[in-house]
Amino acid sequence: MSTLLTSENVKTNVSLGNFLNKLNTYKTGNLVTTAVTADQVILTYTVTAGKYLYLVFLDVVVRLTTFATTATYFGTASLENPGGTKLYATLCAGSGITAPPIGPVFAEPIPIPGGSVVRIVCTPSSATSYTWQANFGGFER
Numbered sequence: 001m002s003t004l005l006t007s008e009n010v011k012t013n014v015s016l017g018n019f020l021n022k023l024n025t026y027k028t029g030n031l032v033t034t035a036v037t038a039d040q041v042i043l044t045y046t047v048t049a050g051k052y053l054y055l056v057f058l059d060v061v062v063r064l065t066t067f068a069t070t071a072t073y074f075g076t077a078s079l080e081n082p083g084g085t086k087l088y089a090t091l092c093a094g095s096g097i098t099a100p101p102i103g104p105v106f107a108e109p110i111p112i113p114g115g116s117v118v119r120i121v122c123t124p125s126s127a128t129s130y131t132w133q134a135n136f137g138g139f140e141r
Contacts, residue, residue, distance in 0.1 A: 022139040025053060029120065031132045032065055039084070039121040042077070042134040047116045051140040055110040058136040059103030060120060062092045065129035071095050075125040077102065077134070082117045092122075109138055 029043030042060070047053040060077040074092040081087055087110075092099040112118055120134035 022054075022141045023051075024137070024139050026135070026137040028133065028135045030134075031122065032129060033122065033124045033132065034129050035127055036124055038123045039078075039080070040123070041119055041121050042132045043120040043136065045118050045136075047112055047114050047118065048140055049114045051114045053112040053114075053116070053118065053140050054138045055106065055112060055118070055136060056138040057103065057105040058088070058120065058134070059101045060090070060092065060122070060132065060134045061098065061101045062122070062130050062132045063094075063098035065131045067097045069097065072097075072099075072128075073125050074099055074130055075123050077120065077122045077132070079136075080119045080121055081112070103135075 027043055027045050029041075031040060031042045033040055045053075058079055062074045062077070064072060072094055074094070076089055077092055078089040079087045088104065090102045092102060094100060118136070120136065122132050124130055
């Protein structure tokens with residue numbers, strides 16, 4: 001007699017970051033913008049030479065520097081590789097003082113080779129003062 005496999009009778013342990021000799025890497029950056037200039041750098045990181053950065057997640061939060069309650073289109077935020085190619089881009093908007101946190105958790109870590117510069121940048125929609133915060137995490141191996 002066969003048994004139907006369901007989540008109730010099958011238990012598995014899965015970890016995307018289950019590697020020996022890994023170094024957890026978490027970075028954060030902040031930027032206050034007051035100009036409509038493309039690709040202003042919120043966060044930048046150079047991957048250690050001879051290693052790979054396995055990027056697991058990123059997020060971006062933006063708010064009005066001076067609190068207000070108006071709906072706001074803040075602009076865009078992007079993850080870039082060393083050549084400035086956009087790997088991930090999103091529009092940032094909110095119904096009040098802040099846009100909700102934006103950013104994916106990747107199903108598989110994204111490998112980025114040693115010596116590469118990884119940046120999270122923003123392009124504000126107006127000269128209004130916005131405060132941007134970006135984070136990413138993963139591990140180097």
